[in-house]
Amino acid sequence: MSDKTCSNIHEGHRKRLRESYIKSNRSDALRDHQLLELLLFMIRCQQYENNVYKEIDVDNQLMQEIATYIYEHYDKKITLDDMAERFHISRSYLSKKFKQATGFGFKEYLVNVRIKNACRLLLETNHSITDIAFECGFNDSNYFGDAFRRIKGIAPNKYRRNKEAI
Secondary structure, X not given: OOHHHHHHHXXXXXXXXXXXXXXXXXXXXXXXXXXXHHHHHHHHHHHHHHHHOOOOOOOOHHHHHHHHHXXXXXXXXXXXXXXXXXXXXXXXXXXXXXXXXXXXOHHHHHHHHHXXXXXXXXXXXXXXXXXXXXXXXXXXXXXXXXXXXXXXXOOHHHHHHHHHHX
């Protein structure tokens, strides 16, 4: 986790500690709920980071180049066909080898990289969710929302609101 992320988690924890000094049944329930929400969120973040940053087989230099290209151009239109043509390989070979090397299907990897960058923009900017979707290469904000919820387990707007707990 980044220093900023750790700082935000620490600040969220301090807020919860302050809340714990206020004695009431409502306060206890709120604190318990917030701590569970924080733990769940941290687990989801860690699972996501482990998936996106899965090391690619170093023997497969071409797949590394393709993954790097995706990582550097996630905001552009990228298709399996375009990548196969760009790297002078067949579509089926690219699909099979990419899955073997990364553990992700081509589109799944692309969407994960885009969502990772969307998370950063949600936390670091005030851009609208629709603008962030387009900035990250999604051409449909509804698809972005669905993909975000599927991968992160939370809606983009809730992710942004939970910024102090990240």
